[in-house]
Amino acid sequence: MPHTGKSILNASFFPGVFQILRLLSRKQRLKAIENIAISVGVALLEVFSLTIILPLFYYLIDPDKSQQAPEVLRSVILLMESISWIVLVVGIILTFALKNIFSVWQMHKQLDFLNQLYLDFSKRIYHRFYRLKWTDYAQTNSAETFRKIKDTPFEFINYVVNSYFLLITDVVICVMMISIITWFDYRILFIFIILCMPVIIFYFFFRKNVILKTDKSFRDLTPVTNIILTQGISSYAEARIYQKEDYFINQFIHISKITTTQLAKLKTFASLPTRILETIGIVLFAGMIIYARTSNADAKYIMVFIGLISLALYRIMPSLNRILQSLSQIQSYAYTVSTLKENLDDFPENFLNENSDSVDFKTSIELKALSFQYADKTRSLLLNNINIKISKGDFVMLQGPSGTGKTTLLNILAGIIQDYAGEIIIDNNVCLDKQSIQAWQSRLGVVSQSPVILQDTILHNIAFGEQHVAIDRNKVKAAIALAGINDFIDLLTAGLDTPIGENGITLSGGQRQRLCLARALYRDPDVLLLDEVTNQLDTKNKVYILEQLQSLCRQGKTIILASHDPVVKQYASHILILDSKTLTRS
Numbered sequence: 001m002p003h004t005g006k007s008i009l010n011a012s013f014f015p016g017v018f019q020i021l022r023l024l025s026r027k028q029r030l031k032a033i034e035n036i037a038i039s040v041g042v043a044l045l046e047v048f049s050l051t052i053i054l055p056l057f058y059y060l061i062d063p064d065k066s067q068q069a070p071e072v073l074r075s076v077i078l079l080m081e082s083i084s085w086i087v088l089v090v091g092i093i094l095t096f097a098l099k100n101i102f103s104v105w106q107m108h109k110q111l112d113f114l115n116q117l118y119l120d121f122s123k124r125i126y127h128r129f130y131r132l133k134w135t136d137y138a139q140t141n142s143a144e145t146f147r148k149i150k151d152t153p154f155e156f157i158n159y160v161v162n163s164y165f166l167l168i169t170d171v172v173i174c175v176m177m178i179s180i181i182t183w184f185d186y187r188i189l190f191i192f193i194i195l196c197m198p199v200i201i202f203y204f205f206f207r208k209n210v211i212l213k214t215d216k217s218f219r220d221l222t223p224v225t226n227i228i229l230t231q232g233i234s235s236y237a238e239a240r241i242y243q244k245e246d247y248f249i250n251q252f253i254h255i256s257k258i259t260t261t262q263l264a265k266l267k268t269f270a271s272l273p274t275r276i277l278e279t280i281g282i283v284l285f286a287g288m289i290i291y292a293r294t295s296n297a298d299a300k301y302i303m304v305f306i307g308l309i310s311l312a313l314y315r316i317m318p319s320l321n322r323i324l325q326s327l328s329q330i331q332s333y334a335y336t337v338s339t340l341k342e343n344l345d346d347f348p349e350n351f352l353n354e355n356s357d358s359v360d361f362k363t364s365i366e367l368k369a370l371s372f373q374y375a376d377k378t379r380s381l382l383l384n385n386i387n388i389k390i391s392k393g394d395f396v397m398l399q400g401p402s403g404t405g406k407t408t409l410l411n412i413l414a415g416i417i418q419d420y421a422g423e424i425i426i427d428n429n430v431c432l433d434k435q436s437i438q439a440w441q442s443r444l445g446v447v448s449q450s451p452v453i454l455q456d457t458i459l460h461n462i463a464f465g466e467q468h469v470a471i472d473r474n475k476v477k478a479a480i481a482l483a484g485i486n487d488f489i490d491l492l493t494a495g496l497d498t499p500i501g502e503n504g505i506t507l508s509g510g511q512r513q514r515l516c517l518a519r520a521l522y523r524d525p526d527v528l529l530l531d532e533v534t535n536q537l538d539t540k541n542k543v544y545i546l547e548q549l550q551s552l553c554r555q556g557k558t559i560i561l562a563s564h565d566p567v568v569k570q571y572a573s574h575i576l577i578l579d580s581k582t583l584t585r586s
C-alpha cells in the first residue's frame with residue numbers, strides 16, 4: 001500500500017527532531033543546536049565558494065566583454081573589475097582554504113559532540129541496568145543487554161543524530177544550489193524535478209516494503225546469532241565429549257547465512273538511489289549540451305551556463321545522495337529512539353545515595369512476618385510469614401531441601417531482592433528500606449553459589465571493583481590466608497598478579513570458591529552471607545574454612561551459611577531449617 005505523508009512522518013517510522021531532542025539534556029540540546037548552526041554555516045560557505053568561481057572564470061576569460069555577461073553575474077564581475085586579477089585568484093584560493101579549515105574544525109567538533117553523546121547514553125543505560133529488580137534481571141539475556149548498552153546508542157548517534165546533521169546540511173546546500181540555478185535559468189528547475197521523480201518514487205514506494213523489512217529481520221537476528229555463538233563457545237567441553245561440534249557450528253552458519261543474505265540484499269537496495277542519481281546527472285548533462293548546441297544563445301552565455309550547471313551538479317548530486325541515505329538511515333534506526341527512551345536512566349552521576357541512613361549493626365537482624373513470591377504468577381508463595389531473630393556473632397547454618405528458597409532468602413538479606421512483604425529490622429530500630437539498604441550492604445560480604453570470576457588478576461578479583469592504586473595488598477594477603485588459598489597463590493610466579501582466564505577456567509572449583517570467599521573477607525564485613533561455600537572442598541580444606549569462620553564469629557562477625565553439608569552443623573552455633581515456606585530453629 002502506498003504511504004501517505006502522515007505515515008511517512010509517523011513517530012515510530014520516522015523519529016522527528018523534537019522526539020530526539022527530548023532524549024537530550026538541556027546542555028546537550030544547546031550543543032546540538034550549536035553544531036547544527038555551524039554545519040549550516042559550513043554548507044553556506046561551500047555554496048559561496050563554489051559560486052564565486054564562475055564569475056571569476058567568466059571575467060578572466062574575457063574582461064572586456066564583461067558588460068555583456070548575464071545580469072546575474074554582472075554585479076559580481078563589476079566588483080571583480082575593481083580588483084587586480086592576481087588578488088582575485090589569491091582571494092579565491094584563500095576562501096577555499098578557509099572553507100576547508102572551517103569544515104575540518106566543524107567535523108572535529110561534531111564528532112566530539114557525537115562521541116560525548118554516545119558515552120553519556122551508554123552510561124545512562126548501563127546505570128539503569130544496575131537498577132533492575134533482581135527478578136527482572138533474571139529475565140534479561142546478555143546478548144540483548146550488550147545490544148542495549150553498546151550497540152543501540154552507537155546506532156542512534158551514528159545513524160540517526162549524525163544523519164540528521166548531514167540531512168540538514170545537505171538540504172541547505174541543495175536548496176541554495178537549486179535556487180542559484182533557478183535564478184540563472186528557471187527552466188532547469190523543471191528539468192531537474194522531472195528527472196528526480198524516479199528516485200523519489202523508488203525511495204518512497206519500495207523502501208518501506210523492501211529495505212525496512214529486511215533491516216528489521218537483520219536486526220532481530222543479530223542477538224540470536226550472538227546467543228548461538230556464546231552457547232557454542234561455552235559448551236566447549238560438552239561439545240567435544242559428546243561430539244556435537246558440528247551441531248553448534250551448523251547452527252551458527254545457518255543463522256549467519258540468513259543474516260549475510262539479508263545484508264547483501266540491503267546493500268544492493270541501498271546502492272540503487274546513487275546509481276539512479278548518477279544516471280540522472282548524465283541525462284541532465286547531455287540535455288544541457290543538446291540545449292547549448294541547438295539554441296542560438298550567446299556562446300559565452302552557454303559556456304557560463306554549462307559551467308554553472310556542472311558546478312551545481314558536482315555539489316547537488318552527492319548532496320541528494322546523502323539526503324536519501326540519511327533519510328533511509330533515520331528510518332531504519334527509528335527503533336533506537338524508542339529503545340533509548342525506555343532504557344535511559346535519569347541519574348547518571350552517582351550510585352551512592354548521599355542521603356542514605358546509616359546502619360550500625362550492634363546487636364541483631366530480625367525478620368518480621370517476611371513473605372516472598374517471585375513475580376511469575378505460576379509460582380506460589382515461596383517464603384511465608386518468616387519470623388526469626390539472628391544475634392550479632394551467630395554462626396547460622398541455613399538448611400533445607402533443594403528449591404525451598406535458601407538462596408532467595410540470602411538475596412533478600414543482601415538487599416538484592418527488595419519486593420518482599422514484612423520487615424527486616426537491624427538492632428531493633430532500623431527497618432531496611434531504600435534509604436538504608438546501601439549502608440547495610442556496605443557491611444556485607446557475600447559469596448553466591450556461582451560467583452563471578454573476573455578475567456583479571458587474582459589481586460583484582462579479590463579487591464573486586466577497587467582501583468589498582470587503592471588496593472591494600474596487606475588486607476588482600478590477610479583475606480587469602482583466612483580463605484586458605486595462600487599456599488596455592490605462593491606457588492605462582494606472578495603471585496597475586498597472576499591473570500585468571502575467563503570464568504576462572506584456570507582455577508579448580510574449590511580454588512574459585514575460596515577466591516570468592518577471600519573477596520568477601522577483604523571487605524572486612526560485619527555479616528557474611530555464604531551460599532554453599534564449602535561444597536567443592538575436600539575435608540581438610542572444608543574444616544580449615546569452617547574453623548576460620550567460627551573464629552570470625554567469636555570476633556563478632558555474623559555468618560549465615562546456606563548448606564546441605566552435615567559437617568557444617570558441627571561448627572554452626574545455630575541451625576535454621578527452611579521448609580514448607582517457613583523458617584524454624586532446629
Ligand SMILES: Nc1ncnc2c1ncn2[C@@H]1O[C@H](COP(=O)(O)OP(=O)(O)OP(=O)(O)O)[C@@H](O)[C@H]1O
Pocket residue numbers: 134135138374375376379382400401402403404405406407408409
Ligand atoms: N528469578 C527467579 N524467578 C522465578 N523463580 C525463581 C527465580 N530464582 C529462583 N526461583 C525459584 O525459587 C525457588 C527457590 O530457589 P532457591 O535457589 O532460592 O532455592 P534453594 O533452596 O537455594 O535451592 P538449592 O538448595 O538447590 O540451592 C526454586 O523453585 C526456583 O526455581
